[in-house]
Amino acid sequence: MAPPAQPGAQGGRGSKGPPARKLLCMCSLSLCLTYLCYSLMGGTGPGALRSPAGLRGFPAPSALRGSPAPSALRSPAGLRGSPAPSALRSPAGLRGSSATPAPPTRASNASRPGVSAAAWLRTALAPGEVIAAQSGAFERDPQESSTTDEELSRAGSTTPDYGEKRLPQALIIGVKKGGTRALLEAIRAHPDVRAVGVEPHFFDRNYEKGLEWYRNVMPKTLDGQITMEKTPSYFVTNEAPKRIHSMAKDTKLIVVVRNPVTRAISDYTQTLSKKPEIPTFEVLAFKNRTLGLIDASWSAIRIGIYALHLENWLQYFPLSQILFVSGERLIIDPAGEMAKVQDFLGLKRIVTEKHFYFNKTKGFPCLKKPEDSSAPRCLGKSKGRTHPKIDPDVIHRLRKFYKPFNVMFYQMTGQDFQWEQEESDK
Ligand code: A3P
Numbered sequence: 341m342a343p344p345a346q347p348g349a350q351g352g353r354g355s356k357g358p359p360a361r362k363l364l365c366m367c368s369l370s371l372c373l374t375y376l377c378y379s380l381m382g383g384t385g386p387g388a389l390r391s392p393a394g395l396r397g398f399p400a401p402s403a404l405r406g407s408p409a410p411s412a413l414r415s416p417a418g419l420r421g422s423p424a425p426s427a428l429r430s431p432a433g434l435r436g437s438s439a440t441p442a443p444p445t446r447a448s449n450a451s452r453p454g455v456s457a458a459a460w461l462r463t464a465l466a467p468g469e470v471i472a473a474q475s476g477a478f479e480r481d482p483q484e485s486s487t488t489d490e491e492l493s494r495a496g497s498t499t500p501d502y503g504e505k506r507l508p509q510a511l512i513i514g515v516k517k518g519g520t521r522a523l524l525e526a527i528r529a530h531p532d533v534r535a536v537g538v539e540p541h542f543f544d545r546n547y548e549k550g551l552e553w554y555r556n557v558m559p560k561t562l563d564g565q566i567t568m569e570k571t572p573s574y575f576v577t578n579e580a581p582k583r584i585h586s587m588a589k590d591t592k593l594i595v596v597v598r599n600p601v602t603r604a605i606s607d608y609t610q611t612l613s614k615k616p617e618i619p620t621f622e623v624l625a626f627k628n629r630t631l632g633l634i635d636a637s638w639s640a641i642r643i644g645i646y647a648l649h650l651e652n653w654l655q656y657f658p659l660s661q662i663l664f665v666s667g668e669r670l671i672i673d674p675a676g677e678m679a680k681v682q683d684f685l686g687l688k689r690i691v692t693e694k695h696f697y698f699n700k701t702k703g704f705p706c707l708k709k710p711e712d713s714s715a716p717r718c719l720g721k722s723k724g725r726t727h728p729k730i731d732p733d734v735i736h737r738l739r740k741f742y743k744p745f746n747v748m749f750y751q752m753t754g755q756d757f758q759w760e761q762e763e764s765d766k
Pocket of ligand 1: 515516518519520605607667671706719725
């Protein structure tokens with residue numbers, strides 16, 4: 341069954357003729373101007389408007405806007421100078437050695453705002469912030485390592501003795517703390533889906549192990565069943581789109597997105613649970629709090645600049661191959677979001693409201709019948725944590741910081757996630 345168009349995306353890429361594109365362009369430009377004014381008035385200061393030498397690591401806006409200059413497009417945000425942690429984890433030789441030599445050009449049905457997120461980030465960041473972003477200091481905290489080699493080999497060996505192991509046809513690529521575990525557990529309840537429970541991290545940390553290793557991590561499937569895995573860090577891994585494309589260019593990609601401010605707090609809460617001695621969120625969020633300079637090099641903040649990361653994916657995959665699931669709706673209407681997921685995967689809508697119940701103690705929807713059990717089950721303690729109370733002024737500043745990127749993300753996806761309308765964060 342061919343997947344239907346994404347709900348809410350009708351006004352998006354597929355239907356954009358030249359006038360619509362012009363409109364989008366004008367929209368982006370006016371937003372950009374608004375943001376420039378905000379920068380002038382709101383504390384990022386005139387320095388943010390200059391084009392400092394430190395910006396050289398960012399692709400030129402023209403390269404991002406016009407016909408692609410692949411090398412510039414593939415190495416955004418200063419990654420060329422000092423590799424991001426994901427690049428550091430992979431052997432240097434691997435970086436340029438994917439099986440597919442040249443990527444496809446930008447997806448033809450993609451809706452492109454007139455100003456790229458990377459260019460926008462240039463404008464939004466003060467010079468000091470740009471330098472921090474270039475220095476590769478994206479990850480101040482260690483990555484959540486939910487998957488050990490032992491878990492992975494167990495994942496591959498405890499599958500039933502029928503069917504065969506196949507490479508995944510669909511991936512949940514992000515975002516961290518978006519609600520990726522909830523989505524994976526829900527889709528696993530579908531009889532035509534088999535998924536790895538742990539995060540293989542193949543396209544970021546384990547790529548050098550090769551596709552056979554990856555295939556072996558997968559569960560066995562019968563013909564007609566879909567193999568899936570989720571590794572949320574893929575969404576922010578520069579090399580991931582190219583690598584996934586070289587595995588199979590028709591791979592379906594799912595991204596669970598959530599208000600980036602709440603996501604950042606959730607990310608911080610997770611780190612805090614493991615390292616109680618870290619500074620407060622308020623301290624980490626700023627390069628200079630007095631000047632109101634947000635530290636966009638802090639991974640908790642940077643991950644939420646969805647438009648920036650999405651640009652990277654759209655160099656390799658058309659928008660129609662990416663489904664954006666609302667992390668907020670996944671909590672208030674899990675069956676509704678699962679209907680979209682099943683349609684996107686070309687599956688019969690089997691996971692419905694009958695599969696969920698709201699658990700008051702947990703405060704979240706839970707599955708009546710998870711894949712591996714007939715007893716109802718909620719997600720574990722690490723999902724749905726209580727967040728620390730964050731200074732409302734800091735939340736306000738973060739909202740302002742993210743707003744233009746969110747708007748750009750809505751334009752790119754053709755979906756309005758309405759994060760600006762949320763009154764308060766948890
Ligand atoms: P919090 O712990 O901050 O509340 P991920 O699985 O990608 O790490 O995302 C974790 C987030 O999933 C949780 O963040 C929680 O808000 C959200 N979530 C969505 N549906 C959930 C569910 N049914 N049970 C628990 N958490 C859920």
